[in-house]
Amino acid sequence: MWALRRASNPLRNLSSQSGATTSDSKVDDGFFDLDSPLETDKIGTFVDKEEDESKLDSVEVAHCSIGSSDSKSQANGEKKPKRTSLASLPFKVVMEAPRHSVNDALNKWVKEGNSLGRNEISMTLSNLRKRMFYGKALQFLEWLEASKRLDFVEQDYASRLDLVAKVHGLHKAEKYVNMIPESFRGEIIYRTLLANYASMGSVKKSEEVLNKIRDHGLPVTTFTCDQLLLLYKRVDWEKIVDVLMMMEEENIQPSPFTYRLLIDAKGRTNDITGMKQIVVKMKAEGVELDLQPKL
Incomplete structure (x- = not known):
């Protein structure tokens, strides 16, 4: 901007x-x-979209709403970390697992000693969103919160709110807002809800x-x-x-x-x-x- x-x-x-x-x-x-920028779509529909797997490894990894530490590292004069392969991210685990076993697949992946920091989380969510796999992105965020693998901040709740709206519709999104701890219900939460309503013309x-x-x-x-x-x-x-x-x-x-x-x-x-x-x-x-x- x-x-x-x-x-x-x-x-x-x-x-x-x-x-x-x-x-x-x-x-x-x-x-x-x-x-x-995040993509918009017709809300209220399950919109997972299958894509050619051959395209996945060549896609540029973009910044997601859940922040990574890259910008802070560069500001402190540190070298930018090497780009992580999609195959080494939980992205591959989420993509390959059937919907009913995403949690089990992620639990197994973590137990195998794989790294799961904010950088990996950010890139995974970004790439799931890019491909419009909103349902699986939501499952990933729900697993992160339930397993306490991520200390949620307002942007994390906002990201989940946006996915709830996309997958389950705005009625469910409204209910989710009330479930967010009051201390995290700030401007980012409400502007996310407003953006989804605006995209529906309401x-x-x-x-x-x-x-x-x-x-x-x-x-x-x-x-x-x-x-x-x-x-x-x-x-x-x-x-x-x-x-x-x-x-x-x-x-x-x-x-x-x-x-x-x-x-x-x-x-x-x-x-x-x-x-x-x-x-x-x-x-x-x-x-x-x-x-x-x-x-």
């Missing part, structure tokens, strides 16, 4: 006509993360979660605002202006996604001048525009 310096408010005067209605109801999904539920964030005295972040913008872009363009005004009033810094959405909104109303004004503002803020990803 680029840093945005506020010499002046970049949202001021950019929201005019952004609430204009449009006949184009087909919108590409494009924004969901906890810290880094305005009422998304706004209820926003109210909970405020009721608990938690900060309304750029991520939350972008989720609302994406939601309203799909279902109620007039509310986009409300979100932009809230961001201005509460000094919430826009993200590159916020700018892309504004440019898209201006483009849909053929407001070429407005599009150019936004690009000028972005350059003034030191933000580079990547027009490749679709909104």
